[in-house]
Amino acid sequence: MNAAPKHAAADLRPLRDPAAVRAWVAPLLDRAYAAAPGPLPLAGSRAWVELDHGDPRKLAAVFLAALVELEDSTPQAIAARLAAEWASAQRLVADSHKQVAAAISGAADWRKVADNHVPFCVVAARRTTYTTPAKTPDQIRADAVTSWGFQQRRAAA
DSSP: OOOOOTTOOOOOSOSSOHHHHHHHHHHHHHHHHHHSOSOOOOTTSHHHHHSOTTOHHHHHHHHHHHHHHHHHTSHHHHHHHHHHHHHHHHHHHHHHHHHHHHHHHHHSOHHHHHHTOOOHHHHHHHHHOOSSOOOOHHHHHHHHHHHHHHHHHHHHO
């Protein structure tokens, strides 16, 4: 008695193979198209109901609907739908960003804002330039006492 190997190779074939179904259905579809050229009626439609039960187009329409459903449920088809949905959401976000940008640009007179702009080099120069000499710790302490004394006198009044 032969036991199955413990580590059998994984079957990487898809769970449902639309190509195999398409190959099996192809002769039936060819007969249906030969019986009456033109599009097949949709399965369940009034035109489909009116077909004779022996008409190859009736069965072909059902097989075609099943094949479309099968192909629509493949990982590639699902990924394509998700990608389209994501792209649509991205377009909505981009459109909303454009609307916000337009609202912001119309909210102020940006020429006035630009006229009042102080360049960074001027701001940096102002930050590094002192107009008063540095104070000693004793001077800072004296100023603090004077300031707090002033505040205490105001509070008492």
